[in-house]
Amino acid sequence: MIHPTALIDRKAEVAEGVTIGAYSVIGADVKIASGTQIGSHVVVKGPTSIGKDNRIYQFASIGEDPQDKKYAAEVTRLEIGDRNTIREFTSMHRGTKQDRSVTRIGSDNLFMAYTHVAHDCLIGDHVIMANGASLAGHVRLNSHAILGGFTLVHQFTQIGEYSFAAMGSAITQDVPPFIMVGGKPTRPHGINSVGMERNGISADDIRLIRKAYKIIYKTNLRLEDAIEQMEDMAGDSKPVSDMVSFLRNVTRGILR
Missing domain, CATH: 1.20.1180.10 (Udp N-acetylglucosamine O-acyltransferase, C-terminal domain)
Incomplete structure (x- = not known):
């Protein structure tokens, strides 16, 4: 279940039934619950907790230091729920003490390749972030929201539940629940009735x-x-x- 080339810190807690692929690195203060599958060449840095039955693909970077100039090596964390799919080259960073000291991700979400979740973001359940979508710091992305490919979300922005952002959206203000947005500049375009x-x-x-x-x-x-x-x-x-x-x-x- 754990490839012999994987490096796992003695202070990591890995439950039975976890799969870890070749050349992956699991750092100290990382907790991984049962059923989670981690591919090859994945780096997980703590403090990070990963729930049950997640699938993390190759070359993902999970729990790295926040990209914030105010960050001074304080102890902050990343919390990931259950049954998330985290595809290739996705990056998820821990929180900062200037906020709640935590980045928190719910369950049953899909993060496609090259997506980015910055420090202090709060993400609900059943969210989809398509390839290249990126959240700046302190974003709240509510349940069932969908971000199209290469959507960019400004820091401190809230995205309502069941909202939908078209490919290439640049979101600089809050998006109410159930609303579709898109275009350049990004504007509302009706409700997400299909969703x-x-x-x-x-x-x-x-x-x-x-x-x-x-x-x-x-x-x-x-x-x-x-x-x-x-x-x-x-x-x-x-x-x-x-x-x-x-x-x-x-x-x-x-x-x-």
């Missing part, structure tokens, strides 16, 4: 999300006034309530 349908969101909720989109983007209202209108029509719709909650906590304004 919502595939994940079992009801036709009534999709109809209300479409109405909310029109309130935000087609009425020329101030964001505060748009939020009030959305609250009035939300009723018992959890997706609309989630969108309202997101909009009340934007950090960089929303992409409009």
